[in-house]
Amino acid sequence: MARSSSGIVAGLTAAAIAAVGFLGYQASATAPAHPPRAAAQEPAPAASPAAAGKQDPAKPVAVPEGSGTGVRVVYSVGQKRVWLVGDAAQQQQLKSFTVMPSTVHPKPGTYLVGSRSGSVTGSDGVPIEHVVRFATQEGVAIGFSARVDGSTPEPDPNKKTGGIRMSRADGDAMWAFATINSKVVVVP
Numbered sequence: 001m002a003r004s005s006s007g008i009v010a011g012l013t014a015a016a017i018a019a020v021g022f023l024g025y026q027a028s029a030t031a032p033a034h035p036p037r038a039a040a041q042e043p044a045p046a047a048s049p050a051a052a053g054k055q056d057p058a059k060p061v062a063v064p065e066g067s068g069t070g071v072r073v074v075y076s077v078g079q080k081r082v083w084l085v086g087d088a089a090q091q092q093q094l095k096s097f098t099v100m101p102s103t104v105h106p107k108p109g110t111y112l113v114g115s116r117s118g119s120v121t122g123s124d125g126v127p128i129e130h131v132v133r134f135a136t137q138e139g140v141a142i143g144f145s146a147r148v149d150g151s152t153p154e155p156d157p158n159k160k161t162g163g164i165r166m167s168r169a170d171g172d173a174m175w176a177f178a179t180i181n182s183k184v185v186v187v188p
Contacts, residue, residue: 061096064187068110072183073134073144073174075164077105082144082166084177095173099144100152100165106135106142106186113182116175119148123161129168130175134184137162144178146171 063083067074074083084095117131123140126147133143142162152165166174178184 060094063094063096067185067187068183070183072185073178074185074187075099075106075144076187077101077108078188082164082170082174084173086177095177097166097170097173099170100154102140102142102161102163102165103155103157104137104140104142104160104162106137108186108188111135111184111186113178113180113184115143116178116180122147122163124155124159124163128163128165130171131163132174132178134178135162135186144171144174 061081061083063074063085064076064079067083067085070085071087072085074085075081080098080101082097082099086094111134113132113134115133117133119127119129120131122128122145127149128145128147131143131145133141135142138160140160140162142164144164144166146166146168148168150168152167155161155163155165
């Protein structure tokens with residue numbers, strides 16, 4: 001009996017190693033050959049003429065207070081903006097850009113990137129790329145992505161969607177930055 005049990009264990013171990021190898025190959029096949037470099041940060045649009053004097057367009061948009069510390073993605077639902085916050089010790093540059101929120105919003109809090117897809121069809125039926133999923137709300141998967149056509153229209157308010165859309169260049173930067181288990185902090 002001991003011999004047959006060890007044979008089963010060896011067979012299961014070999015199958016598991018083969019499956020992990022296949023999944024690793026599949027993941028590498030959808031990743032870009034060279035991770036793209038982040039584009040320069042775009043300034044935040046002024047909310048009103050009175051607010052225009054408060055934000056210098058030449059300066060980066062400040063990361064929201066209370067968004068934590070360390071390497072992380074910060075997503076402000078209210079500002080419709082994302083920050084890719086690097087390691088201060090390595091002096092990685094901060095990147096921030098505007099996004100088009102989905103119809104279903106994640107609750108404020110800290111999440112981890114749970115899955116990624118190189119290219120799929122979004123919940124709105126549109127081809128998307130560089131999908132970085134980090135939450136589920138109301139039964140809808142929520143994540144960052146870019147439409148393959150590069151547009152960022154407002155989502156249909158009658159559909160429950162979880163895609164937080166960005167430009168393709170910003171999607172490339174997100175894909176390179178937010179790997180599995182990366183921290184995502186959602187603020188109001």
